[in-house]
Amino acid sequence: MESLRVSAINDLSTKSPVILDGSAKITAIFQENVFTTRTAREFLSDEAYKSLAGSIKGGKKIDRAVANQIAAGLRQWAELKGVTHYTHWFQPLTGSSAEKHDSFFAIKGDGTAIEQFEGDALIQQEPDASSFPSGGIRATFEARGYTAWDPSSPPFIMEIETGKTLCIPTIFVSYTGETLDYKAPLLKSLEAMNKAAVDVCNYFDKNVTKVIGTLGWEQEYFVIDEALANARPDLVMSGRTVFGHPPAKGQQLEDHYFGSIPERIYAFMRDYETECYKLGIPLKTRHNEVAPSQFECAPIFEEISLAVDHNTLLMDIMDRVARRHKLRALLHEKPFAGINGSGKHNNWSMSTDTGVNLLAPGKTPKTNLMFLTFFVNTIKAVHDYADVLRASIASSGNDHRLGANEAPPAIISVFIGEYLTKVLEDIKQRVGTKFDEQDEAILKLDLHRSIPELLLDNTDRNRTSPFAFTGNKFEFRAVGSAANCANAMTALNTIMAETLKNFKKEVDALIEKGEKKEIAIMHVIREYIVSGEKVLFEGNNYSDEWEAEAKKRGLPNVKTTPLALDALLTEKAKHLYESNNVLTHIELEARHEIELEKYVKKVQIEARIMGELCTSHILPPAFKYQNTLIQNIIGIKEIGLKEPAFSNQKQILEKISEHISQISEQVSKMIEARKKANALTDTRAKAIAYCDDIKGAFFDQIRYHVDKLEVLVDDSEWLLPKYREILFLR
Numbered sequence: 001m002e003s004l005r006v007s008a009i010n011d012l013s014t015k016s017p018v019i020l021d022g023s024a025k026i027t028a029i030f031q032e033n034v035f036t037t038r039t040a041r042e043f044l045s046d047e048a049y050k051s052l053a054g055s056i057k058g059g060k061k062i063d064r065a066v067a068n069q070i071a072a073g074l075r076q077w078a079e080l081k082g083v084t085h086y087t088h089w090f091q092p093l094t095g096s097s098a099e100k101h102d103s104f105f106a107i108k109g110d111g112t113a114i115e116q117f118e119g120d121a122l123i124q125q126e127p128d129a130s131s132f133p134s135g136g137i138r139a140t141f142e143a144r145g146y147t148a149w150d151p152s153s154p155p156f157i158m159e160i161e162t163g164k165t166l167c168i169p170t171i172f173v174s175y176t177g178e179t180l181d182y183k184a185p186l187l188k189s190l191e192a193m194n195k196a197a198v199d200v201c202n203y204f205d206k207n208v209t210k211v212i213g214t215l216g217w218e219q220e221y222f223v224i225d226e227a228l229a230n231a232r233p234d235l236v237m238s239g240r241t242v243f244g245h246p247p248a249k250g251q252q253l254e255d256h257y258f259g260s261i262p263e264r265i266y267a268f269m270r271d272y273e274t275e276c277y278k279l280g281i282p283l284k285t286r287h288n289e290v291a292p293s294q295f296e297c298a299p300i301f302e303e304i305s306l307a308v309d310h311n312t313l314l315m316d317i318m319d320r321v322a323r324r325h326k327l328r329a330l331l332h333e334k335p336f337a338g339i340n341g342s343g344k345h346n347n348w349s350m351s352t353d354t355g356v357n358l359l360a361p362g363k364t365p366k367t368n369l370m371f372l373t374f375f376v377n378t379i380k381a382v383h384d385y386a387d388v389l390r391a392s393i394a395s396s397g398n399d400h401r402l403g404a405n406e407a408p409p410a411i412i413s414v415f416i417g418e419y420l421t422k423v424l425e426d427i428k429q430r431v432g433t434k435f436d437e438q439d440e441a442i443l444k445l446d447l448h449r450s451i452p453e454l455l456l457d458n459t460d461r462n463r464t465s466p467f468a469f470t471g472n473k474f475e476f477r478a479v480g481s482a483a484n485c486a487n488a489m490t491a492l493n494t495i496m497a498e499t500l501k502n503f504k505k506e507v508d509a510l511i512e513k514g515e516k517k518e519i520a521i522m523h524v525i526r527e528y529i530v531s532g533e534k535v536l537f538e539g540n541n542y543s544d545e546w547e548a549e550a551k552k553r554g555l556p557n558v559k560t561t562p563l564a565l566d567a568l569l570t571e572k573a574k575h576l577y578e579s580n581n582v583l584t585h586i587e588l589e590a591r592h593e594i595e596l597e598k599y600v601k602k603v604q605i606e607a608r609i610m611g612e613l614c615t616s617h618i619l620p621p622a623f624k625y626q627n628t629l630i631q632n633i634i635g636i637k638e639i640g641l642k643e644p645a646f647s648n649q650k651q652i653l654e655k656i657s658e659h660i661s662q663i664s665e666q667v668s669k670m671i672e673a674r675k676k677a678n679a680l681t682d683t684r685a686k687a688i689a690y691c692d693d694i695k696g697a698f699f700d701q702i703r704y705h706v707d708k709l710e711v712l713v714d715d716s717e718w719l720l721p722k723y724r725e726i727l728f729l730r
Contacts, residue, residue, distance in 0.1 A: 005721045008227035012729055015225070017267035018325050020274075031280040033081070033157040035074060043073035055151040062151065067119030074155060075104060075117035078166040083157055086117060088125045088147040089167040091182045091484060093133040093594050097312050098172075100127050101165055122168060123149050133597065135590025137178050144175035150183060153309045156279050160320065169309055178587050182486035185582050187305060189493035192580035196500035197350055197358070197374075203507070203517060204370040210353040213493055215307035216473075218298040219314060220289055220342035220481050222330040223265050225730055228721045229328040233617070237609045238602070239332035239482070240397070242699070243618070245707040246338040247724035250292065257290045264325060264730050265295065272314075272321040273297075279317075281310040291339040292727040301347070304493070308486045311344070315482075331482040334400035336723060337703075341401035342481035346488055349473035350374065350496075360472035373503070373521060376424070376528045378474060379414050381499035382467055383532035385491075386412035387556050387567035388576065389467075389476075392491035394564040394595065396602040398480035403542075403559065408466030408478045410564070411550045411557045413537040415465035421538060427522070428529050464541035494582050503528070561599050562687035568592040596687040600677075603690040607674055610702055613720070614667050621717040622660050622709050629653040656712050659705040666705070670698040 002010075037056065040049055048069035054060040062070070078086070087099040106116040125147045132145070153169035172181035179185055190213055197211035229235050234242045251257075261269065269286050276283050282300040289296045299310065315331055322329040334341035350358040358374040382389065389412050393402075403409035416424075462468050466478035479488045503524055510520035534553040539546060550557055558564040567573055568588055577583040583591070629649050636646045643650075677689035710718060 003719050004227075004231035005719055005725075008225065008231050008721060009725060009729065011227055012225060015264065015326060015730075017263045018271065020267060020270055022270060024274075026277050029274065030277045030282075033159065033278040034280040035077060035155040036280070037154075039077060040070075040073065043077045045069055045073075048073060052151060062123070062149075064119050064123065067123050069119075071117045071119045071122040074122065074166065075115065078157060078164075079104070079115065081157055081164060083164045083166045086121070086166040086168065088127070088149075088170040089158075090147050090170045090172040091308075091312055091486065092172055092180060093135075093182065093591070095482065095484060095598070097316060098127070098132070099165075099167065100125075125170075127172075132172075132180055133594040134174065134178075134180060135593035135597075137174055137176070137180070137586065137590045145172060145180060146175070147172050150187070150305075152187070152303075152305050154280070156313075159275070159278070178584070178590065182484045182490070183305070183308070185587075186308060186486040186490045186493075188582045189490045189497070189580070190304060192497035192582060193350070193493040193500075196497040196504070199504050200373060200377075200500050201352055201358070201370070203373075203521060205352070205354060205356075207354055208352045208356075211350050211358070212353075213304040213489070214301045214349045214351055214357075214473075215304040215485065215489060216299060216301040216347040217307060217311050217485055218296055218343075218345040218347070219311065220294060220296045220344065221318065222291070222294050222335055222342065223268065223322065223327050224293055224330065224726050226323065226326045226328050228726050228729070229330075231719075231721050232726070233613060234606075234609050235328075235330070235335070238606045239330060240335040240400070240606075241337070241723075241726075242606055242610050243613065243703055243706045243710070243720065244337060244723045244726075245710040247722070247727065249724075249728075250339050251290055254290070256288050256292050256294070259288045261286070261288060261295075262730050264327065268322060268325045268327055269295070269297070271325065272317050275317045275321060276310075276314060279310075279313055281314060289340070289342075291336070294340065294342065301349075304348075304489050308484070308489065311485050333395070333397035333480040333482060336727065338723075339727075341407060343401065343407055343477060344479045344481045344483060344485065346476040346479050346485055346492075347470070347473045348476060348489065348492060357472050359469075359474065369518065369521060372423075372427075372525055375416075375420075375469070376525050376532070377499050377503055378496060379416070379535065380503075380528040380532040381492075381495040382412060382414050383535035384499065385495040385572075385576065386535065387558070387564075387570070388491050388495060388573055389488070390556065390558055390564050391567040391573075392488045393478050393480060393483065394561040395480055395483065396561060396599050396606075397482055398478075399559070399561050401480065402478060408464060409541050409547070409557070410559045411541070411547065411555055412466055412478070412535070413541065413550070413555065414474075414535050415462040415468040415538060416536060417462075417469065418538065420469065421536065424529050424533070427526055428533075462538070462541070465537070466541070490582065494576060494580050497580050498576055560691050562596060562684060562691050565592055565595050565599075566684075568595075593683055596683045599687050600683070600690050603695050604674070606699070607670060607690075607694055610699070611667050611671060614663050614702065614706065617719045618706050618709060619660060619663065621713050621719055622656055625713045625717055626653060626656050626660070628714070629656070652712060656709065659709045659712070662705045663702060663709075666698055666702045670694060670702070673697065 037053060040052055044052065048066050051062050051066040052070055055062050085101040085103045087101045089097060089099050092098050104115040104117050105113065107113055127145060127147055147170035150169045150171055155166060155168050158165050158167050171184040173184060174180055193213060194211050198208055201208040201211060232241060234240065273283050283297055284300050285298040287296055302310065318329040352358065361368050361371045390410060401407045468475045468477060476488055476492065506524045507520045510523060511517055534555065537546065547557065569592055574585045574588060577588055578585060629652060633646045633649050673693045677686055677694060680686040680689060710722065
């Protein structure tokens with residue numbers, strides 16, 4: 001009987017790209033399954049439409065009586081498209097989306113069957129909250145939780161084969177009001193940033209009444225054949241390969257990056273793009289990434305809350321569509337050792353309701369001063385709260401990727417380029433501590449000359465930086481590919497809100513002392529440049545020299561998730577989130593507990609699958625080949641040949657025996673270490689134990705011996721698909 005590995009390889013020759021109808025223009029299908037404001041205008045009364053529009057634009061509460069009208073219009077629109085069920089779609093702290101489907105079907109008191117969707121069902125539902133992570137906020141027997149409609153994100157219809165479901169984007173809270181999802185804190189952080197940013201914008205333009213955060217994510221992912229993936233229990237269970245010898249060819253030729261897209265992958269891309277366009281996800285770019293079988297897609301920028309929903313939807317769509325093509329989309333940050341992992345670069349900026357990108361230089365000294373204000377405040381925020389940002393991207397998967405000579409390190413630093421570095425240095429050096437006419441000169445002349453309207457080509461990009469300015473936005477490159485964007489964006493919005501609030505206090509204090517507004521702003525900007533400049537770095541973030549330099553500067557370098565998460569429990573973090581009404585200290589402590597539990601469980605799964613694979617997939621072929629070599633040596637001896645005739649076989653046999661012995665010994669020790677870790681009752685202590693005493697002590701060591709066996713054991717006996725097959729065969 002042939003192994004799954006052999007069967008998967010043999011079946012590849014029978015697979016071909018799925019034929020798709022690509023005749024429809026993107027504009028013809030874009031948002032066809034979204035209840036947009038334009039669609040709402042068609043299906044809602046004037047009263048209901050105005051109420052919905054007011055809620056979307058101004059955050060106004062929707063009256064429940066009007067909600068009935070909106071629900072009726074939604075049902076009418078959905079039923080015309082063949083929808084029979086609806087769900088509250090939310091993003092719990094599991095890392096994926098959640099949904100519970102209910103039908104429009106109802107029976108009246110007289111037994112009459114009708115189709116019905118009322119306002120109460122639209123606005124609020126009560127899913128069982130007991131099995132979602134709560135971090136101790138709720139006991140298992142306290143099951144009640146609520147999902148509440150988020151009008152800022154439009155309802156949409158999810159198509160799965162022939163089934164269609166109306167999805168209502170919602171937030172998720174506990175019975176006692178604490179948030180249990182990613183979305184609610186994100187919305188609160190956006191409101192905090194909006195208020196603080198508007199206050200600062202009004203120094204420059206009194207017409208600004210709202211500031212929105214914008215996000216353009218870049219999603220990296222791997223795509224491999226379904227049968228090859230199914231033959232790897234580690235991929236199935238943990239999303240990454242815990243073993244695998246590097247192939248002779250990896251990414252060293254750099255021939256995959258931006259190369260021609262393989263046909264099966266191209267068909268898959270077109271298919272998931274179509275699904276995305278129907279849901280209003282504005283995908284713009286697709287291409288091959290650096291590593292073999294790695295790819296990337298990116299959309300047009302959107303408001304952050306909607307962009308987060310769209311990225312969460314994209315990951316779900318990718319998985320489903322890949323299976324339709326007999327493929328698997330891998331979103332783990334490091335599915336394969338020895339080649340690049342995957343990130344999710346979050347391109348972040350702020351825009352006013354007057355149409356100004358606050359991180360884009362303007363045409364006048366005044367608008368350049370506004371740019372400088374928000375630019376320098378961002379740098380200051382990252383400097384002051386680098387530990388909070390690091391905690392926001394911490395995960396077991398990202399620990400494999402960060403600092404692995406392919407992704408930004410765990411040290412949070414900011415790249416702004418040579419051009420803007422000189423601008424900040426000029427502001428810092430050319431003006432003394434006293435206000436004089438030189439301040440006026442910088443404001444009226446030098447500032448305008450120093451910063452042209454477009455900075456896009458005035459500085460190189462730095463792919464090694466975790467937080468880089470790229471012309472009119474900052475790119476948070478350290479976010480993991482499987483992460484929910486909301487976590488990092490909530491942290492970034494909140495630290496920006498706090499920094500802007502402090503900035504305004506300091507400027508106002510100077511104005512009250514009689515300084516001109518512009519001079520006061522410049523003075524605080526100069527102070528912020530000085531106090532935040534330690535976080536600026538223009539060089540190679542991968543280098544050992546930078547790690548040493550960062551240590552001298554006092555920048556945190558926390559390489560593992562259990563320790564990085566400690567930043568959430570500091571008094572600084574608690575004040576940050578509570579003072580901006582984003583998370584209470586109870587919610588913050590709960591999220592710390594949840595992330596630690598998540599880390600423990602994921603490392604635990606990897607440890608278990610390593611042990612299982614060694615016992616059932618690695619050692620049996622090794623034993624078999626060991627016996628083959630023994631029989632070969634015995635046979636050579638029996639015909640009278642001496643030592644030189646079987647010396648090579650003996651050397652291989654000794655190596656295999658040593659690796660078998662080490663694997664058996666290390667797996668047994670790892671199991672004992674797991675038992676000790678599992679006995680710990682403190683979650684942080686357990687997470688550190690799994691990090692140091694299990695993952696750190698055994699993972700690489702066991703892998704070393706398994707990977708050595710892979711190249712020694714007869715290829716026909718090896719059960720697990722090899723990297724050369726997974727990454728290069730389609």
